[in-house]
Amino acid sequence: MKKTLLLVVVALAVTAVVGTTAGARSDATPGVTRTSILLEGTFPLSGPASGYAPIPVGMGAYFSYVNAHGGVNGRKIRWHYEDDGYNPANTVQITHKFVEQDHAFALVGGLGTEPQLAVRQYLNDNKVPQLFVSTGATTFDRDYAQNPWTIGWQPDYEAEGAIYGKYIAKNLPSAKIGVLYQNDDYGSDYLRGFKAGLRSHQSQIVTAQPYDLSATTPPAVQMAKIKGSGADTLVLFATPTPTIQAYVIGTKLGYKPANVFTNSVSATDPFLTIAEKSGSNIVEGSMSVNYELDPSNPIYNKQAGMKLYRSIMKKYAPKANANDPLNLYGVAKAWNTVQLLQKAGKNPTRAGLMSAARKMLFSKGKKNANPFLLPGVTTFTKGSFQYPISQVVVVKYVNHVFQPQGNLLAGRGALR
Amino acid sequence: MRRLGNPIAFAVLLVAVVAAPFLVSNYRTYQLAFVGLYLVALLGLNILTGFTGQISIGHGAFMGIGAYTTTILVVDHGVRDLWTIPVGGVVAGLVGIAFGIPATRFAGPYLALATFAIPLAFIGLLKRFPHFTGGNVGKNLPQLRPEFGWSTSPSIWFYVVCWVVALVMLPLAFFVVRGRFGRAMRSVRDSEIAATANGISTAAVKTAAFGISAFYCGVAGSLYAIGITYVNPDTFPIDLSILLLVGIVLGGAGSLWGMLFGALFVEFIRISWGPALLNLFSRVHHIDTHAPGSGLVVYGVVLLLVLYAAPSGAAGLVRGVTRRPAFLRRKDDPSLSDPGLV
Numbered sequence: 001m002k003k004t005l006l007l008v009v010v011a012l013a014v015t016a017v018v019g020t021t022a023g024a025r026s027d028a029t030p031g032v033t034r035t036s037i038l039l040e041g042t043f044p045l046s047g048p049a050s051g052y053a054p055i056p057v058g059m060g061a062y063f064s065y066v067n068a069h070g071g072v073n074g075r076k077i078r079w080h081y082e083d084d085g086y087n088p089a090n091t092v093q094i095t096h097k098f099v100e101q102d103h104a105f106a107l108v109g110g111l112g113t114e115p116q117l118a119v120r121q122y123l124n125d126n127k128v129p130q131l132f133v134s135t136g137a138t139t140f141d142r143d144y145a146q147n148p149w150t151i152g153w154q155p156d157y158e159a160e161g162a163i164y165g166k167y168i169a170k171n172l173p174s175a176k177i178g179v180l181y182q183n184d185d186y187g188s189d190y191l192r193g194f195k196a197g198l199r200s201h202q203s204q205i206v207t208a209q210p211y212d213l214s215a216t217t218p219p220a221v222q223m224a225k226i227k228g229s230g231a232d233t234l235v236l237f238a239t240p241t242p243t244i245q246a247y248v249i250g251t252k253l254g255y256k257p258a259n260v261f262t263n264s265v266s267a268t269d270p271f272l273t274i275a276e277k278s279g280s281n282i283v284e285g286s287m288s289v290n291y292e293l294d295p296s297n298p299i300y301n302k303q304a305g306m307k308l309y310r311s312i313m314k315k316y317a318p319k320a321n322a323n324d325p326l327n328l329y330g331v332a333k334a335w336n337t338v339q340l341l342q343k344a345g346k347n348p349t350r351a352g353l354m355s356a357a358r359k360m361l362f363s364k365g366k367k368n369a370n371p372f373l374l375p376g377v378t379t380f381t382k383g384s385f386q387y388p389i390s391q392v393v394v395v396k397y398v399n400h401v402f403q404p405q406g407n408l409l410a411g412r413g414a415l416r
Numbered sequence: 417m418r419r420l421g422n423p424i425a426f427a428v429l430l431v432a433v434v435a436a437p438f439l440v441s442n443y444r445t446y447q448l449a450f451v452g453l454y455l456v457a458l459l460g461l462n463i464l465t466g467f468t469g470q471i472s473i474g475h476g477a478f479m480g481i482g483a484y485t486t487t488i489l490v491v492d493h494g495v496r497d498l499w500t501i502p503v504g505g506v507v508a509g510l511v512g513i514a515f516g517i518p519a520t521r522f523a524g525p526y527l528a529l530a531t532f533a534i535p536l537a538f539i540g541l542l543k544r545f546p547h548f549t550g551g552n553v554g555k556n557l558p559q560l561r562p563e564f565g566w567s568t569s570p571s572i573w574f575y576v577v578c579w580v581v582a583l584v585m586l587p588l589a590f591f592v593v594r595g596r597f598g599r600a601m602r603s604v605r606d607s608e609i610a611a612t613a614n615g616i617s618t619a620a621v622k623t624a625a626f627g628i629s630a631f632y633c634g635v636a637g638s639l640y641a642i643g644i645t646y647v648n649p650d651t652f653p654i655d656l657s658i659l660l661l662v663g664i665v666l667g668g669a670g671s672l673w674g675m676l677f678g679a680l681f682v683e684f685i686r687i688s689w690g691p692a693l694l695n696l697f698s699r700v701h702h703i704d705t706h707a708p709g710s711g712l713v714v715y716g717v718v719l720l721l722v723l724y725a726a727p728s729g730a731a732g733l734v735r736g737v738t739r740r741p742a743f744l745r746r747k748d749d750p751s752l753s754d755p756g757l758v
Binding site for chain 1: 442446546553556645650
């Protein structure tokens with residue numbers, strides 16, 4: 001009887017592995033056939049970070065649009081993504097599958113700092129492009145020399161911090177600044193950039209209060225200290241939950257700073273609405289940054305990029321909420337991916353894709369700027385400058401919409 | 417038959433384990449390596465849950481302790497990863513005993529709730545001491561590389577490591593659940609009062625079972641870290657503990673061979689079967705299979721269907737199919753009277 005049981009076990013084990021689709025590949029480049037290019041990515045479709053699930057939907061909509069218009073050099077893009085639940089252990093196993101089983105040409109848009117850190121070395125060892133990761137952690141751009149197959153896309157946290165510094169130095173030169181920051185790489189990326197942006201105005205920081213992500217209590221002591229310091233400008237470099245707590249505690253303490261700056265990770269309409277509904281009266285007028293067209297703001301409706309975005313979403317992702325900026329983020333990233341695939345040529349290779357990524361210039365001046373980004377935002381990499389998007393505009397949260405304030409600012413280097 | 421059955425079964429398993437990498441792709445070999453390490457974890461948890469009757473929804477944290485032990489020894493102290501596997505087991509086992517001493521005074525659901533605290537506290541501690549654990553950002557381990565001058569793919573190397581460990585731990589588990597101690601465990605499971613009346617210290621048995629199960633999970637966790645090549649708090653979510661318990665139930669609590677099914681399920685439902693089923697659903701009907709959480713729905717449906725078809729897990733199902741029809745059965749058929757040793 002046990003023998004039977006074992007035989008069943010073995011049979012099951014064999015069935016488990018059937019479905020091994022090695023597929024006949026004649027080309028030298030994995031993932032590229034005469035008619036298609038395979039791109040894959042991991043995203044959290046379940047679990048605590050599943051709010052980011054619209055990103056791959058937007059990417060897929062744009063790829064479908066490109067395929068309907070002839071594809072890239074005659075090849076259709078096959079876009080496949082899977083749920084890693086924001087658990088790096090899943091990311092690693094799925095990424096092994098993408099590389100060894102599916103033979104993806106490149107991994108695009110993989111989401112999350114930690115999940116992408118977990119597979120960075122593996123992808124670089126196997127020389128598989130880890131293109132345009134969906135995280136602002138500075139390391140994915142800065143450490144390109146050790147990781148030649150990895151590149152980010154959106155403005156990194158350090159650059160974003162620098163923007164707040166520059167904006168305050170220019171527009172609020174007598175402000176007294178109180179900073180609340182997360183006591184890890186994330187918060188210190190922001191703080192480092194912020195100080196660099198302030199330059200000679202660093203003495204305006206009257207207090208910088210760290211908090212631990214592991215703390216079981218909200219950052220009440222820190223907020224009390226910031227209030228006590230007399231700061232009239234509150235700067236929050238925190239993840240969504242502590243940000244909401246800081247807003248609410250500030251109000252409870254009777255703290256009413258004249259200006260509040262909130263990093264873009266937490267400054268989304270849903271999070272700020274929660275803070276308001278939880279009793280905070282200092283949410284309205286909060287400042288943050290943006291670099292894309294914002295589908296929730298009607299002032300962009302006349303832009304050609306916004307019209308194209310809406311028509312693509314209507315046709316290729318009709319069920320998605322086109323007013324969610326995360327869909328547009330996906331579309332904009334897919335646009336950039338298609339540009340690189342075209343640059344990689346008629347017989348694209350992984351190395352060709354990466355060398356195109358290392359030398360990008362999509363700008364208004366060259367009339368090839370990404371149509372889904374704010375007018376004037378350049379996508380630029382060259383030599384040791386590997387921070388694709390680093391220009392943003394400061395925005396102000398008024399009546400649930402982010403309104404742009406003034407012109408584009410460069411988070412790194414000069415405006416191009 | 418019982419005396420003869422296990423060596424034969426073990427030999428068949430051995431042949432299957434040796435043959436598998438030759439039959440399947442590189443990636444599937446990598447997955448089957450995880451089946452091996454999950455088998456180790458489930459064997460351990462089964463000693464506590466299946467044989468001693470104590471439910472734990474916190475054993476993912478003991479995998480985490482083993483994984484972090486390996487990571488810190490390898491990354492910060494340059495120890496060779498293979499040597500850290502037993503260390504990870506021992507550290508987790510000691511923590512298990514330390515937790516077991518007070519916690520096993522609880523009975524039934526109260527213990528289950530107490531064990532829920534382990535992963536919660538573990539994740540909190542990881543974030544509290546970032547200089548030691550790497551905090552949220554975690555730590556990268558070296559990539560998988562064959563050792564001892566063997567030139568093969570990293571996946572096959574990892575497969576061999578996992579299954580050598582699993583094939584050592586499996587007979588060890590048989591050894592544990594047999595004999596005096598095994599009987600003591602089962603008597604605690606079946607009736608604590610009767611066990612106490614027979615002179616068994618139920619607290620000592622439960623604590624020992626807790627320690628042994630934590631040791632097994634620690635070993636599995638070390639292998640996990642070596643295979644994933646990365647650890648951070650998100651790698652050991654509470655789901656992992658629950659998944660291990662689900663693996664036990666689906667495999668058949670109280671059956672060591674059943675754990676093979678459990679391990680296959682734990683590995684394949686998340687990474688392969690779930691997406692494949694989703695794919696199937698999307699073809700059958702226009703369901704938005706990329707909607708957030710749709711994978712969890714499939715997982716839940718599969719779980720319910722399996723439990724409906726086989727309430728005592730895969731081992732119970734096989735028992736039901738293979739046992740002789742009632743009129744041929746002798747009254748003392750051991751497969752009925754002693755499910756614990758199938």
